[in-house]
Amino acid sequence: DAGITQSPRHKVTETGTPVTLRCHQTENHRYMYWYRQDPGHGLRLIHYSYGVKDTDKGEVSDGYSVSRSKTEDFLLTLESATSSQTSVYFCAISPGTARHGYTFGSGTRLTVV
Amino acid sequence: QKEVEQDPGPLSVPEGAIVSLNCTYSNSAFQYFMWYRQYSRKGPELLMYTYSSGNKEDGRFTAQVDKSSKYISLFIRDSQPSDSATYLCAMSEGRDDKIIFGKGTRLHILP
DSSP, X not given: OTTEEEEOSEEEXXXXXXXXXXEEESSOOSEEEEEEEETTTEEEEEEEEEETTEEEEOTTOTTXXXXXXXXXXXXXXXXXXXXXXXXXXXXXXXXXXXXXOOEEOOOEEEEEO | OOSEEOOOOOEEEETTOOXXXXXXXXXXXXXXXXXXXXXXXXXXXXXXXXXXXXXXXXXXXXXEEETTTTEEEXXXXXXXXXXXXXXXXXXXXXXXXXXXXXXXXXXXXXX
């Protein structure tokens, strides 16, 4: 996906361990988002950022934290991974009006065992 | 009532058929409407966006918005096996950066 990169692409981790997912953009967009996608639930917003050091919670933020120290990087941390956090995680970016939609990354497939 | 409703499918149609995908919504303030296509194990990609009511055509794809009925549609003409994917509708009021997504409809085009 042009301008947005997620890492890692796949990860298997054990219950109780901390995990950090990274989203990197080269578009200089102000807004960045973390979603999780699960069967039957669609895309659910975890956290979002509207600028460096400016973040806010989404609808499923419990157990997750985020940080944005640079415009281009938005990190999602699972403080202590649980099996219910097994999911596909997508990062998205937007210049700020949402009128033309978000651009999504390719996703990170996380399995918590 | 959820803000955006979308039938999850799956919807299976033969190659060459016209496909109709739909969403309903409850928020009359929505003015910007989008359709995303998501292939298996990929991120959603923006397919089309429209503003307010009316139609917008792009090749084999036509997006239609009926604000009076709070109903949007995506039509795919001459459907191809490569159109097999999950299609998500999305909408925004346009006042801020918030987009509401439907849960997606899985589409299978049968060769």
